[in-house]
Each structure stands twice: as C-alpha cells, then as structure tokens.
Amino acid sequence: MLPLKIESLAVSFPGLATPVLAIDNLAIAAGSRIALTGGSGSGKSTLINIIAGLERIRTGRVVWGEQNLADLSEGRRDRWRAANIGLVMQDFHLFPGLSALDNILLPARLSRVASADVIKRAHMLLDTVGLKRPEQHVETMSRGEMQRVAIARAILRRPGVIIADEPTASLDLESGAAVGDLLLSVASYAGSTLIIATHDQRLVERLDRRLLLKGGRITGDTDHKEIAA
Numbered sequence: 746m747l748p749l750k751i752e753s754l755a756v757s758f759p760g761l762a763t764p765v766l767a768i769d770n771l772a773i774a775a776g777s778r779i780a781l782t783g784g785s786g787s788g789k790s791t792l793i794n795i796i797a798g799l800e801r802i803r804t805g806r807v808v809w810g811e812q813n814l815a816d817l818s819e820g821r822r823d824r825w826r827a828a829n830i831g832l833v834m835q836d837f838h839l840f841p842g843l844s845a846l847d848n849i850l851l852p853a854r855l856s857r858v859a860s861a862d863v864i865k866r867a868h869m870l871l872d873t874v875g876l877k878r879p880e881q882h883v884e885t886m887s888r889g890e891m892q893r894v895a896i897a898r899a900i901l902r903r904p905g906v907i908i909a910d911e912p913t914a915s916l917d918l919e920s921g922a923a924v925g926d927l928l929l930s931v932a933s934y935a936g937s938t939l940i941i942a943t944h945d946q947r948l949v950e951r952l953d954r955r956l957l958l959k960g961g962r963i964t965g966d967t968d969h970k971e972i973a974a
C-alpha cells in the first residue's frame with residue numbers, strides 16, 4: 746500500500762508547443778481506489794506511463810511513498826516497478842507461445858524471485874481469476890481470459906500499487922463487470938492502491954475517487970466516498 750504525490754509535473758514531446766501533461770499538485774492516499782477519466786488524447790496513458798515509471802520524468806516530482814521516480818536511473822526504475830507496481834496494460838503484453846502459468850511467472854523468473862512459494866501462489870491466482878487450464882497457451886485464449894492472465898500476473902508479487910489501463914475495453918458487459926470485481930477484490934485483499942484509467946462509467950462508479958483529465962490537466966476531482974457519506 747503506497748501513497749502517491751505529484752508536484753510540478755510537466756511532460757512534453759518534441760514538436761508540441763504545450764506539454765501533453767501538466768499537474769501542479771496531486772496527492773493520492775495509500776489504499777485508495779482511483780478512476781482516471783477523460784476523453785481520447787487527454788493524457789491518461791501518458792500519466793499512467795509516468796506513475797508506473799515507464800517514462801523518464803524530466804520536470805517535476807512523482808513520489809511513491811518515499812521514492813521519487815525522477816531520481817532513479819532506467820534500470821533502477823525497472824527494478825522498482827517490478828517490485829512495487831502491478832501493471833495491466835491495454836493490450837495485455839502477454840507472451841504468445843507460453844502457457845497462462847508461464848506468462849504469470851515470467852516477470853518473477855526474470856527478477857529471480859520465482860520461489861516455490863511464488864509458484865504455488867501463481868497456481869492459486871489462476872484459480873482466483875477463474876482459469877481452469879494453467880497449461881493453455883495464451884494465444885488460444887479469449888480476450889476476457891487473456892485479461893485475467895494479465896491481472897493474475899500483475900498481482901503475483903502483492904504489489905503496493907495496481908495500475909490498469911482500460912481493463913474492461915472490448916469486453917462484453919458481463920466479462921467487464923467480472924474484471925472490475927476481480928481488480929477491486931484483489932486490491933482490497935492486498936491493500937493495494939488501485940488506479941484505473943477507464944471510459945467505463947459502471948467501473949468509475951465503483952471506485953472511491955474520480956480524476957478527470959482534459960488537455961493534460963486535472964479539471965475534475967470528485968470523491969465518491971464523501972458524496973456517499
């Protein structure tokens with residue numbers, strides 16, 4: 746469970762007159778559940794790439810707990826991410842030719858932390874996400890099943906933070922609701938801070954706080970918990 750603090754963040758790309766992301770101040774409490782919303786091109790994926798440590802930070806501070814990501818070299822950022830962030834990307838980033846189980850275990854194997862306990866947990870997670878065939882190759886799976894493999898892989902190391910980019914996109918209503926259930930239940934079980942970029946209004950309503958991005962700036966910040974209280 747990690748809190749996030751962003752200060753004076755600006756992300757620019759060559760050839761663009763204004764930054765695609767500009768956030769002066771944002772604090773996210775440890776263990777909270779955040780919906781990141783906004784139209785196409787508003788900066789959601791850019792923000793996710795920054796807070797997940799996938800992009801280098803040139804201007805500003807992005808601090809998870811005590812760690813300012815701007816202070817880390819690329820290699821140290823990769824190791825920090827592997828240990829602290831469970832990432833579910835839009836296109837899953839699964840490896841074809843490998844089974845569901847091997848996909849879940851691959852990052853842990855690359856980080857040399859795939860102990861017997863971790864392998865046991867991978868089997869348990871396959872069961873939790875409702876996948877009955879650990880040896881099935883991922884390229885033969887439906888999108889909903891691939892999504893569940895990606896989620897199981899993201900939470901294998903009990904990350905303090907789970908970040909998902911459009912996790913219900915292109916799923917039917919029922920599968921989308923099931924993926925929402927899964928993310929919410931694993932985050933609350935592990936006490937992880939949960940950040941989901943989504944256009945899915947049903948999913949937004951299930952989260953505690955909604956951040957709205959427009960033109961790379963936060964133009965709305967609504968606390969559903971306060972509204973409900």
Ligand SMILES: Nc1ncnc2c1ncn2[C@@H]1O[C@H](COP(=O)(O)OP(=O)(O)OP(=O)(O)O)[C@@H](O)[C@H]1O
Pocket residue numbers: 758759761765783784785786787788789790791792
């Ligand atoms: N590498 C890049 N070079 C130049 N411009 C970029 C780059 N990456 C993103 N952008 C621009 O930054 C803006 C924000 O893009 P981003 O992908 O973060 O939006 P988004 O809110 O995730 O959109 P969508 O919902 O369509 O995925 C867009 O105008 C995009 O064209």
